[in-house]
Amino acid sequence: MTRLFSILFVFVTPMAFATEEVASVDNIQQFASLIRWSGVFFSLLIVAATWLLLKFINSMVESVGSQFVQYRMLLQKLQSFLQFFIYMTAGLMVFMLSFRINDHILALIGGTLAVSVGFALKDLAASFIAGMTVMIDRPFQVGDRVTFEGNYGDIIAIGLRSVRMRTLNDDIITIPNNKFLNEVTVSGNYGALDMQVVIPFYVGMNEDITLARDLIQEAASSSRYIHLPKPVTVLVKQTITDNYLAIQLTCKAYVVDTAYEKLFETDITLRVMQEFKKHGILPPRIAVQSES
Incomplete structure (x- = not known):
């Protein structure tokens, strides 16, 4: 009986590995068929153009803000909202160009998002929701001089994931948005220049x-x-x-x-x-x- 099991194991094991390899190849081929390879090149161009556009906007805001100090706060606020719009638009364009939208890709996206939000990206999702709360509730604005957890400086950017602060020592501090939901933030000017x-x-x-x-x-x-x-x-x-x-x-x-x-x-x-x-x-x- 032991010899019979050994013979069956010798024949069944290679067949099982062969079946797994075939299934893996099929999954790779199925995933590859969802990618629109002709659009990947244009997606890279969009990413590069988006990066150049953001750098240009940042340099323009700094240049104009240094010449017209009275409009610096307004320009920084407009820059924050414009960056958010550019990120969302570029991401949507890259996705539409790089993938073929069908039932398979929608199911794949839905499953991935569910798992990510539930496990791997729970902190990112919390920061995203907190970022929307910060933008709506507005405990501070871009350009405000604030005190947060012992750090004192100017808010230079409010993003979906984090807030960036420049201290008086010219250090850049990145603070996750969900930190602002449970901590006290003190704003010295709250949108005013003085x-x-x-x-x-x-x-x-x-x-x-x-x-x-x-x-x-x-x-x-x-x-x-x-x-x-x-x-x-x-x-x-x-x-x-x-x-x-x-x-x-x-x-x-x-x-x-x-x-x-x-x-x-x-x-x-x-x-x-x-x-x-x-x-x-x-x-x-x-x-x-x-x-x-």
């Missing part, structure tokens, strides 16, 4: 607080980066720390363009420090405990 800048100053308890406040007010109002239609406010409060008592004067002023935020802060700080030195206004003294 933005409030908060600069704290500290003076000693015995200094002329009224004079210090007036000097800060004057320094901020005379800065070349100030946005004068909005008010300049200087708030005063006493602060207590472990080592010293001090008076904190907080300057709140609006910079004319978010791109000049740090230059604005530096300009005001230098002016205030110079005026404090001229008028003899001293910083708080740290109380040093004597050793026993």
Whole structure:
């Protein structure tokens, strides 16, 4: 009986492998028949043309935005929507040119999408849905200066999968869209070109607080980066720390363009420090405990 099974195994095994090879060849041939090879070449041309078009649009927006600063926000928003339209149009054209649309290709696409969304592409699908939510809900816009998870910078692109941020150190950060559904995002200007800048100053308890406040007010109002239609406010409060008592004067002023935020802060700080030195206004003294 054992010998009989061995003989059957010797004959059946090659037949099984042969059947699998024939089925594999049939699947490859069936898949190859769905591809329109004459359209693959044109699809490559469309991909190349799309890439060149996006590069041209990006360079035009940067060039025009640098010359006409007042239209920079609008141009960046239009660029974001135009890129989305170009991606969708190019993808549809490539698909229509490269495949023969029939029942087999539709069944293949349907099965692939079902498996992908359910398993391999669940994170991508979540980012896609979150991207649509971000575009509709608009917690921030392209060009906004935002704070997200400890990162601070400008939103330069809002895509279907991710959002790109340029930090003040000129680093590009890519953030998946689904992150914005559960985290807090702080927008400093929310679509406007100007933005409030908060600069704290500290003076000693015995200094002329009224004079210090007036000097800060004057320094901020005379800065070349100030946005004068909005008010300049200087708030005063006493602060207590472990080592010293001090008076904190907080300057709140609006910079004319978010791109000049740090230059604005530096300009005001230098002016205030110079005026404090001229008028003899001293910083708080740290109380040093004597050793026993």
